[in-house]
Amino acid sequence: MRVAFVLLRVKLRQYLGPVVGRPRNVVFLFIVYGLWLVGTGLFSLALRVAGVVSGSGPAGFLPVLTEVTMAAVMAAGIYLGLKGGVTAFPYEIDFVLPSRVKPRTFLVSDAIFQFVMLSLFVVPPVALMIGTITYPAHVTYLAVAIPCYAIAMVMAIMLSHVIGLSRTKLGDRGSRLLGWGLMASVLMPLGLSALGVPRPSELSYHPALILSHAVTEGSTSVLLYLLPYVAASLAVYVRLSGTNFYPSVTPLLVSALMDRPTMITGRVAVPAALLRVLGLRASSRLTGLMYALHLTRVAREGSLFTGATVLVLLTLGNIAVPRIMGSFTFPELAQLTMIALYVPLLPALLAINWGLSERRNLWLVKMSPWSERPYLSGLLLAYVTVTLPFSLFLYSLVSVGVGELPFLAVDLILLASMSYFGSALAVLTSLTVRIESSPLSLGSLVFIVVPLAGSALLSLPVLVLRTFEPLASSPTPTVIAAASVYVAAFAAVVYRALVHGGTKYLT
Amino acid sequence: MMIEVKDLWKSFDGEPAVRGLNLTVRAGSVHGLLGLNGAGKTTTVKCVVGLLRPDRGHVRVAGRSATEDVSYKSLIGYLPENPSLPEYLTVREFLVFVARLKGLGGRELQTSVSEVAELFGLNGLLDKLIFGLSKGLKQRVAFASAIVNDPLILVLDEPFNGLDPEVQSVAKAEMKEISKRGGSVLVSTHLLDTIERVCNSATIVHRGKDLASGSLEELKRSAGLDSSASLEEAFLRTVSRVRE
Numbered sequence: 001m002r003v004a005f006v007l008l009r010v011k012l013r014q015y016l017g018p019v020v021g022r023p024r025n026v027v028f029l030f031i032v033y034g035l036w037l038v039g040t041g042l043f044s045l046a047l048r049v050a051g052v053v054s055g056s057g058p059a060g061f062l063p064v065l066t067e068v069t070m071a072a073v074m075a076a077g078i079y080l081g082l083k084g085g086v087t088a089f090p091y092e093i094d095f096v097l098p099s100r101v102k103p104r105t106f107l108v109s110d111a112i113f114q115f116v117m118l119s120l121f122v123v124p125p126v127a128l129m130i131g132t133i134t135y136p137a138h139v140t141y142l143a144v145a146i147p148c149y150a151i152a153m154v155m156a157i158m159l160s161h162v163i164g165l166s167r168t169k170l171g172d173r174g175s176r177l178l179g180w181g182l183m184a185s186v187l188m189p190l191g192l193s194a195l196g197v198p199r200p201s202e203l204s205y206h207p208a209l210i211l212s213h214a215v216t217e218g219s220t221s222v223l224l225y226l227l228p229y230v231a232a233s234l235a236v237y238v239r240l241s242g243t244n245f246y247p248s249v250t251p252l253l254v255s256a257l258m259d260r261p262t263m264i265t266g267r268v269a270v271p272a273a274l275l276r277v278l279g280l281r282a283s284s285r286l287t288g289l290m291y292a293l294h295l296t297r298v299a300r301e302g303s304l305f306t307g308a309t310v311l312v313l314l315t316l317g318n319i320a321v322p323r324i325m326g327s328f329t330f331p332e333l334a335q336l337t338m339i340a341l342y343v344p345l346l347p348a349l350l351a352i353n354w355g356l357s358e359r360r361n362l363w364l365v366k367m368s369p370w371s372e373r374p375y376l377s378g379l380l381l382a383y384v385t386v387t388l389p390f391s392l393f394l395y396s397l398v399s400v401g402v403g404e405l406p407f408l409a410v411d412l413i414l415l416a417s418m419s420y421f422g423s424a425l426a427v428l429t430s431l432t433v434r435i436e437s438s439p440l441s442l443g444s445l446v447f448i449v450v451p452l453a454g455s456a457l458l459s460l461p462v463l464v465l466r467t468f469e470p471l472a473s474s475p476t477p478t479v480i481a482a483a484s485v486y487v488a489a490f491a492a493v494v495y496r497a498l499v500h501g502g503t504k505y506l507t
Numbered sequence: 508m509m510i511e512v513k514d515l516w517k518s519f520d521g522e523p524a525v526r527g528l529n530l531t532v533r534a535g536s537v538h539g540l541l542g543l544n545g546a547g548k549t550t551t552v553k554c555v556v557g558l559l560r561p562d563r564g565h566v567r568v569a570g571r572s573a574t575e576d577v578s579y580k581s582l583i584g585y586l587p588e589n590p591s592l593p594e595y596l597t598v599r600e601f602l603v604f605v606a607r608l609k610g611l612g613g614r615e616l617q618t619s620v621s622e623v624a625e626l627f628g629l630n631g632l633l634d635k636l637i638f639g640l641s642k643g644l645k646q647r648v649a650f651a652s653a654i655v656n657d658p659l660i661l662v663l664d665e666p667f668n669g670l671d672p673e674v675q676s677v678a679k680a681e682m683k684e685i686s687k688r689g690g691s692v693l694v695s696t697h698l699l700d701t702i703e704r705v706c707n708s709a710t711i712v713h714r715g716k717d718l719a720s721g722s723l724e725e726l727k728r729s730a731g732l733d734s735s736a737s738l739e740e741a742f743l744r745t746v747s748r749v750r751e
């Protein structure tokens with residue numbers, strides 16, 4: 001046990017990375033974390049106001065909120081499990097695993113580490129949200145909610161380790177199958193709601209729903225139904241924890257948002273036709289070369305896949321939530337517009353990976369006699385190239401469920417605007433903020449907060465336009481032109497500032 | 508003069524790493540940079556290739572100021588100490604990428620790429636991702652990319668790291684070849700017998716300053732040894748003298 005705590009201490013130090021002993025970084029981290037909390041606080045205030053306006057009462061949001069967040073916590077654990085489950089830094093692989101430290105000791109220290117990490121991300125914002133929408137009864141609710149989330153986190157960690165360790169018994173493929181199977185079952189209630197299928201009553205024994213139920217009813221007795229799940233996972237966990245899993249440990253804390261190139265992704269190449277359409281023949285122009293480089297990178301190193309998965313899961317929630325609540329509290333058509341608000345997450349995740357894996361290759365570019373601007377314009381263009389079509393894909397996916405597209409013109413301008421500004425801000429963040437330890441560290445929150453909040457701010461006129469009926473559903477040509485000109489003009493300004501001013505941060 | 512460094516200063520977080528260093532590399536020479544760990548070799552090399560901006564002093568490469576005019580970069584090849592490569596590219600894609608960055612194109616590019624691949628025994632690996640290559644194979648790829656543009660000036664920082672004896676001899680031959688054609692090579696390494704075999708001149712760096720500089724003969728003489736002594740003896744003696 002002593003050894004486990006020594007391992008944990010060093011790991012936490014590495015995880016917090018450059019923060020230790022550098023006051024500027026500590027302040028920065030506090031600000032970022034504060035923004036994260038302010039964001040969730042504002043979101044829950046908005047829910048509260050919406051509840052008051054719609055007459056359903058603010059606490060009406062509690063079941064959905066808890067259901068979605070409980071499922072999300074478990075899904076996060078399963079995602080980690082799919083990536084290997086046991087988190088490790090490269091130094092641990094080089095120095096700890098070959099030492100006398102027993103696998104079980106390492107596992108214990110990692111379980112505690114994951115608990116700390118998850119708590120930092122989950123507990124304060126969730127507590128803030130639940131507190132805000134249940135005020136003034138917040139104390140009663142939080143007293144049940146916090147232990148329930150702790151249980152969810154413990155289950156998530158067990159899932160993550162069990163899936164990761166199952167590699168030694170089931171092999172890579174079997175373990176992946178197990179992981180995606182568990183992922184599907186955890187997300188099943190949301191999936192059914194998204195498809196509009198009524199939930200069978202047996203589904204209330206789903207662990208995420210049991211936990212959500214406990215919080216909303218304020219009763220801990222329903223937690224008894226969790227016992228079989230906990231007992232079963234614990235039994236498997238204890239059995240697996242005796243195996244020597246060291247050979248399958250990967251530097252997960254660095255590569256969590258990436259994938260090793262596979263047979264398929266390793267062969268992805270940028271079609272010359274695309275370059276020609278964009279006027280960027282790789283042979284003639286440096287921007288084309290850089291553009292091809294970045295597109296190839298995001299496809300082959302797996303950051304594109306990760307980002308796309310996250311967006312698809314969010315869209316699942318986006319479709320499911322209004323259906324669970326019944327459309328009376330939630331204007332159903334808003335979900336189309338919602339897509340635009342979270343689409344900047346895709347370039348944000350790409351930017352985190354740029355900082356982790358590609359920044360160190362900048363020496364190559366700096367050895368060329370040409371200007372470094374094409375590097376930035378190629379990067380921005382590559383992000384927009386994946387973000388915009390993907391957002392359109394999600395839009396058409398959701399529109400099938402909604403059945404009509406009353407805000408088509410305004411929504412399209414909004415999607416374009418959010419995709420572009422999100423990409424630009426993601427590039428800007430990755431240039432100015434160094435991410436040194438892990439994509440799962442607190443510092444990387446800034447990579448999420450800045451593109452999400454910033455692009456919404458820059459798109460504010462279009463967002464406001466969207467809320468003005470009947471102008472939003474039947475915009476006059478002048479309104480469309482004005483909105484487009486606004487976006488285009490601002491896009492040009494941002495482009496110039498980023499590509500011209502950004503080169504000095506390429507170090 | 509191919510490379511001329513005068514009174515170079517560079518600090519990191521207020522700690523000087525290079526303090527008033529001078530270095531001259533003539534056309535047609537292979538010049539060694541020797542020094543203990545942390546002496547300032549890598550810092551100097553990075554200032555020469557333009558990856559670091561000197562605090563003070565001037566750096567001229569091929570007659571151009573390294574801080575003001577970047578056009579000299581198409582004339583140089585550079586191999587960093589721990590080269591980080593875009594591992595998601597195949598070996599061929601990477602070599603083509605570097606060649607394009609150096610301004611090559613068309614048929615010339617294709618022949619250069621196949622030439623360096625042939626030279627470093629990479630022919631069977633051209634369509635493999637760099638991701639899965641061994642350390643030494645990655646070093647070969649990095650070395651090949653440094654000479655893909657037929658550089659007039661080659662700057663190498665610990666180039667033999669991980670290279671097998673066969674490729675080491677290829678690399679040494681290439682260094683001599685460049686100097687024979689009138690170009691020059693600046694190589695930082697701890698392998699003193701290698702320096703003895705390929706270099707005509709060298710500079711000993713100690714705590715950020717040039718301690719001694721000149722042909723290998725001159726270095727031995729200034730250490731108080733005759734030409735039958737090894738470079739190792741000369742180096743150790745020169746460095747230990749300052750310590751006292």
Ligand SMILES: Nc1ncnc2c1ncn2[C@@H]1O[C@H](COP(=O)(O)OP(=O)(O)OP(=O)(O)O)[C@@H](O)[C@H]1O
Nearest residue numbers: 519520523524542543544545546547548549550551
């Ligand atoms: N990026 C950096 N930040 C802070 N200090 C640095 C940095 N790079 C180098 N230094 C410091 O500058 C000094 C010189 O380092 P340099 O890498 O030039 O040495 P070197 O001669 O190449 O050593 P080696 O033989 O180990 O490669 C060292 O004290 C080192 O710690």
Ligand SMILES: [Mg+2]
Nearest residue numbers: 548549550588
């Ligand atoms: Mg060095």
